[in-house]
Amino acid sequence: MTVEQIDIAIIGAGPAGLTAALYASRARASTVVFERGIPGGQIVTTDRVENYPGFPNGVSGAELGDLMTKQAEEFGAIIRTFADVVAIEPADLDFVVRTGDGDEFLAKAVILATGAVPRKLGVPGEAEYTGRGVSWCATCDGALYRDKTVCVIGGGDAAVEEALFLTKFAKKVHLVHRRDELRATKCIQEKCFANEKVEMQWSRVPTEIRGDGSRVTGVLLKSTKGEPDALLELDGVFIFTGIHPASELIGPLTELDEAGYVRIDHDGRTSWPGLYAAGDVTDSELKQVITAAAKGASAAFEALRYIDSRVCSI
């Protein structure tokens, strides 16, 4: 088997990986991006991105992903789609990157941009109405629900904070939680209970998301205490039952935080020389397209410097 030698391997073609690819290839580094699905990352599932600069009328997630891909390819980055990276192994100063199809690449530096996967409910209607009323991101989609009724599923800090954020737009926010008390910290709970727009749906779990074929119209809730089912009529369902960073690939090589996010320094370095990370897989606070893109650029810049420093020290 031939092992292809490259400068920079980027794992994941979301906003972080594609921006890293743009910076790396534009600096004439041989750059390969490995993407297990189609390029674009999480945003390809969303109808409208309204908070990425340069698009005053918004842009569909799929189109934004497509534009980022084309721009990286324009400068010579190779995007390998349906290429699932299954291992990253150090080999002296380099890394062997192995895909599920058995292809191997030897890279001088690796940027992990594998993102994160929001936990799914697994109920009927969830997949069908994703991006059409079902969302995992209040910061992204909240403004679309001005004067509408929405529900938030979850009971931790993220769920309650997002419910409070949604009250800035929605006329009513149902907070659906499987237990009869929240897990969120007390001061956040107090703010939530004091907000007249929030109505608690205690001891209930969603069993179905309903719609009219084009958008969400309601959610069916089952009681965990034997009460009758309830149908909430609403316009949007926000799911905050946890998020899973896709950091397994480099877990053994570098430091992760308690929740599994890759710890990086300000410039995207991990604790392993030559190994960088960017975007939602990292422990950075704001998880958005613009921050992922910015961190991708920083990681590529540092990876290029690292490769240059290796040449100089030979």
Ligand SMILES: Cc1cc2nc3c(=O)[nH]c(=O)nc-3n(C[C@H](O)[C@H](O)[C@H](O)COP(=O)(O)OP(=O)(O)OC[C@H]3O[C@@H](n4cnc5c(N)ncnc54)[C@H](O)[C@@H]3O)c2cc1C
């Ligand atoms: C429904 C929804 C709507 C959103 N709307 C907005 C919005 O309007 N504005 C905004 O700023 N943000 C929005 N976000 C958040 C934004 O999409 C993310 O913050 C951003 O996509 C993170 O980029 P990333 O490149 O770090 O990771 P991701 O976008 O998660 O991309 C990671 C990529 O890595 C690939 N991958 C993972 N593991 C492997 C592997 N082993 N081998 C190969 N490939 C792999 C994945 O398939 C994926 O394509 C939204 C998120 C969701 C879920």
